[in-house]
Amino acid sequence: MDPVHDVLIIGGGIAGLSLASELADRRGSGAGIVLAETEPALAHHTSGRSAEQLIPSYGPEPVRELTAVTVAGLLDPRPVPPRPLAWPSRMVLVGTGAGLRAEAVPGMQELSRAALAELCPELACSPPEAVAGGLLDATSVRTDAAALVAWHRDRATAAGARILTGAPMTGAEPDAEGWRATAGGQRIRARQVVVAAGAWADEVAGRFGAAPLGLRPLRRTAALVRLARPLAPDHPMVVAAGSGWYYRRAGDGALVSPSEAVPSEPCDAQPVLEDVEDLVARLNAVTSLGATGIERAWTGLRTEAPDGVPVCGPDPDVPGLLWLAGQSGYGFQTSTAMARAAADLLLDGTVGPWCSRDTADALDPGRFRRGPGHPLPPLP
Structure with missing residues (x-):
């Protein structure tokens, strides 16, 4: 038996x-x-x-509670791992006043357009009708x-x-x-x-x-792109309110995503390069990042409950x-x-x-x- x-x-x-x-x-x-x-x-x-970014202000209330518990555990794990599992890394949500208000949660710091441009210089050239200001989540962390x-x-x-x-x-x-x-x-x-x-x-x-x-499995793509100038080592992750595209520093380049949520069958999902190319063009239209090419792209399935x-x-x-x-x-x-x-x-x-x-x-x-x-x- x-x-x-x-x-x-x-x-x-x-x-x-x-x-x-x-x-x-x-x-x-x-x-x-x-x-x-x-x-x-x-x-x-x-x-x-x-x-590899954990954002305590992201998601519905039950998710935010679970995230706070997870972040605390990864910042102080027991037993101590061979290398850090997580470390502080800020996130800033950008968009219009209405878009930011719709996604604001307690604890986020409001940033004027001028303060946002000081934190993220590449956004100084953004059209005010697209980026009026930001909300900073200083509790966000990166993870390995x-x-x-x-x-x-x-x-x-x-x-x-x-x-x-x-x-x-x-x-x-x-x-x-x-x-x-x-x-x-x-x-x-x-x-x-x-x-x-x-x-x-x-x-x-x-x-x-x-x-x-x-x-429901939903496709989401990310890519590594080259930049005209590297972002500062402490540059926050930038997420667009509403549309959800984001970018963050990755070495001398950036990790970017259009944050699409396209229904998919369960599978080994593969990237649609046109989606990444469209995102690069959008980012270059609203920032001075100067993204110049795609080094690598990949896609995962985010499976969500109804x-x-x-x-x-x-x-x-x-x-x-x-x-x-x-x-x-x-x-x-x-x-x-x-x-x-x-x-x-x-x-x-x-x-x-x-x-x-x-x-x-x-x-x-x-x-x-x-x-x-x-x-x-x-x-x-």
């Missing part, structure tokens, strides 16, 4: 890896934890294509996505968690102890299953008999199945808090007091169907 594991996590992006390391740390051992990733490498899809993925992986495996790559799900059925699944040709028995499969979450959960939540809030909780109809999905563009910036919430549910059956009840309720997948999810029997 195959051994019964405590939990099977399906998905090796930042969500699944964060949960594996959180569970291993809190239990004092990763024994009984299996993570299965379809691709030959971890963080292959969206998690490997992050803008590769270092964070490696830290979670190493923390989980050092504690005994088993990580399988090149292991697509090909079958699942209930058994007396929970679930019997097949991943990469290997049979895995587990008491609980966590679906952290990003754009494929609805499809994977369906293998376990769960109805889809209506998660109400735009991530999903973390037990399925309302399928016992033993927990959703950890729908993070949209907030995957890295909510990763620590989402992992903590999922671990709370798996270990204690409820989200702890560190998270407000409103936010915990907002994450529950039962909001899309007929009621709260099945209580999860706590893991050993």
